[in-house]
Amino acid sequence: MSSSRDMELTQRFLALQGIAAEAAALAMRYFEDRDSLAISLKGAQDWLTEADGAVETLIRQRVAEAFPDDGVLGEEGGGAVADRLWIVDPIDGTANFAHGDRTWCVSIGFMMNGTPELGCIAAPALGEIYLARKGHGATLNGKPIRAAATNDIARSTLEHGWSPRLPVEQYLATVARLFGAGANVKRSASGALGVAAVACGRTDGYVEGHINSWDVAGGVVIAAEAGARVSDFFAGDWTSGNPIIVAAPGVADAVAEVSGIALSPAASGTD
Template identity: 60%
Template sequence: MTPAELELREYAVLGLVAEASDLALRHFRHRDSLGISMKGAQDWLTVADGAVEAFLRERLAVLFPSDAVIGEEGGGEAADAVWIIDPIDGTSNFARGDRIWCISIGLLLNGVPEIGIVSAPALGEVYLGRRGHGATLNGEPVKVSDATDIRRATVEFGWSTRIPPEDYLALVGRGFAAGASVKRSGSGALGLCHVACGRSDAYAELHINSWDVAAGLVIAAEAGAHISDFFDSNAIEAGNPVLCCTPELQGELERITGIVSRHKDR
């Protein structure tokens, strides 16, 4: 894919995400029409999830018919060029009226994240990253914090029902024991973006799905974060652990989380 073709996709999908954000906000502001249901324990679903994903799928099919699409709700198959969509990341927050949720859409080329867009409409924030072109928040460049000492760091540990609770609690315990301030917000995509803009110094999760991170990993990497080897195996279908942090905290957080990369930076 040429640089011009990538640039076209970047600007086109920024426009699509803006429209999708308006759609999601309309649902968010009328909670009595959300049609809330559960896919499993603490696995929330609303009509907005399906509506936003359907909108993005339809528009992408028209604009870029040769590109594949994988969505959290509708599935799909990987290809050389594939968009990976989470229509509402942080659905539990969304359903409860909490503003910490987002729309996440990332483009992978031959398994490598190239473009990432994360829109948090209720917060008025849009994050953008493109490999080799930096990362922005509402059009302004962002970069990771200068944190080097875990005892002064704020880290976010995402939680998944696919991981035994005792494993998650042990992870949190190791973080506190090392001296970190540990938090959890309920959106992996925004957790990565918050590392990118310096609101947190690290984000880690023992298992996370590709649609939660396909966009955020590009954004965080372009902001200078260390990113673990998330897409080095069959993560598109099966998910993987993820670690995102300031480069100086990589060694300590690999010890705490057990998420070890073959590279020291990327």
């Protein structure tokens, strides 16, 4: 890595941690005062709260102040692809957030020249911060994490995320196949935290037939650095979403085969 590129990434990695902490604190203040929140639906089961916009606005302001030439792509404010790009989900798991469920997070990823380089998932209601830089490992609250050593899908716990963009019948059929293979299957309603759970070994795999970039941009770096195998979400046109599979190495091929979601061998995590 060139010294100038390394310096750029180091600067952004330090900034990422501060931005994520400030954004998480703001989100938590809204969460603790939910009764006063403006809450609406963008579509069927597509929740939006006042907090989503406020948190994303804060993140955009902080990025603009520190790196005015960088691009930002966010769930609420949109954006365009750039060589240096921050991808933001201000609150992933908004339905949970709106209902008082603590399973939600702020997810921020950073890409340079099309490659995911940095990731942070801050879940303040759970007291957790996941952090990773490509080639430098992954941590949870400052301690190194690794994907599980599970090597049998019949002993695995998997999560299958749901997307309203796909037929419910397709989702249920995949869940049935995973159960049929002997896996325990669940859904937490936060894709970012679903990926993080694989990274720290709480679950053995996360699959979803369609998910947006802001849900996984931070998590794919964290999971790969924790040794999980991660499908190449950012290959081709990812701006409108792609399938995703993140899994412990010992069950990744089996999960890919049963779920029908392709897993690129070249997308393995670090050893």
